[in-house]
Amino acid sequence: MIRPSNRIWIVLLMSGLILSFVHADAQEGSQKGAPNPYLKGTEGYYKGPRGLTSYQPIAIDQPFAARMAQDVAAKPGIEREHQALLDERYDLGDHPARGVTMERGKPLQQGVRVKLPSGVTWDQLATMSPDDIRGRGVWPKGFLPLPHPFHPTGGFVFPKEEIDAIKRQDGRDLTRFDIDFDLPERFLAAFPPAMYLTPRPDLGDVSQGKLVSLTNYFEMFNGILTPRQLEGLRLLLTPFPQQQFNATDDRKSEIPSQGSACFDCHSNGHQNGTTHLAPDTRPEWFRHRIGTVSLRGVNIQRLFGSQRALKTIEDFTEFEQRTAYFDGDIVTAAKKGVNPLERGSQVDFMADFEEMLDFPPAPKLDLLGKLDPAKATPAEMRGQGIFFGKGQCASCHQPPYYTDNLMHDLETERFFKPEMVNYAMEVGDGKIKTFPLRGVKDNPPYLHDERLLTLDDTVEFFNLVLGDKLTAEEKQDLVAFLRAL
């Protein structure tokens, strides 16, 4: 029998042992060389036996003004570093295509924008084996995963056009003081996007050229939608607290924020380029940058999210504000004001409206989703032949919507060695959902992380990934076909 006073000593001794292990772990990162940038601001927190933790700091331990001043001071350096990465990877110049535009006449950027490594051509790369490309380190850097504008912080980053429009219309400010959106406007979808409703094709574009927001939706849709759909749309336009936009001192907006709305990103049910980090991975540097996906045509899809593969639109809608808005961290969600939507009277109404969002019309396609030879150009017809033949695209992108509703692993890690770049771990992506290609011309930038800026880039990318060995002319024809979808 151990006397109570001895028991206390045993407990103290054991806690001492545990604490010294914890301390050794926390120190490890810094003893191995340069300080780990991901841990910035988390000094003093136990990072777990693997050098980090799944959780974020919860206590607000600094006045807001001090945090903001630090972030504002760091911003130019962060932007320089990220811009250098973009300049190294891409030709960001203005090269509009002739004879074709995006919707509402916005110029369509053309040409391959991913830069070649010195000493190789696209044709040479196409003849090399993945092992060769990896061994010689000549995988074009623009084909690597694209880091978030600031990966260690992540979070919603809105393009300027969206920020300006919401400020003007609804008086909310979506500006972050720590970072700005990174890709030039010319590579984003036309803004505001057009809006087509599945039950009313006769109406055409119902947006009237406006951005639908909380202050104009009623006037625009009263009389076209049912009361249930109107309420769904209202909720999609209503802001709720989020990781960087909330009312606490732990936010990235200058004044306390009401939060952000679904359609702040999915503008008019499409997308405006707004970027984020996928909430479903740890540690932070393994999280994928994700560009907002269009909600056009969600009614014919079966998997939601690029990797999460949620099975219904209702599940995705419900989970978005509960956890995705807060990086999958249920503890910070509670602190910042999570909004759990009620399934029967909120989620279902929102989903009803989402299911009405249609792809834009494709006047050259017949009802099976193939080109009508009477309307298509010879280049588009040849491109269709390549898409279904030598290009092997239709193995995954099946008509009429050009998706197989599955996920595929493109195994890009065959082509490069893992590397940490601007605080993001560059590795293969794993399985990603086959995005539908209907309306793809109006849905840039491409791939889940917005790493490709033009359709020409996507053709060059899949030509290598699939080993197609397409000629220069075949690639051009394929681009012409993609533009017609």
Ligand code: HEC
């Ligand atoms: C930061 C901008 C942003 C906000 C705000 C936002 N989303 Fe999204 N949405 C995204 C991104 C990014 C994806 C892609 C997610 C992924 O790849 O895992 C996405 C995906 C989706 C999808 C899946 C579509 C598909 O085809 O896979 C649905 C449905 C969706 N969002 C609905 C909503 C709803 C409903 C809300 C509001 C509750 C909302 N989103 C708020 C950015 C946003």
Ligand code: HEC
């Ligand atoms: C093995 C299945 C598969 C094949 C074959 C395939 N793709 Fe894809 N495609 C995908 C997947 C998966 C994605 C999403 C990848 C990502 O986001 O990382 C995708 C994305 C795309 C996108 C971007 C869509 C968007 O909205 O961002 C385009 C364009 C595209 N593919 C064109 C093609 C072309 C052209 C071919 C033939 C040369 C082709 N694909 C062959 C699976 C495939």
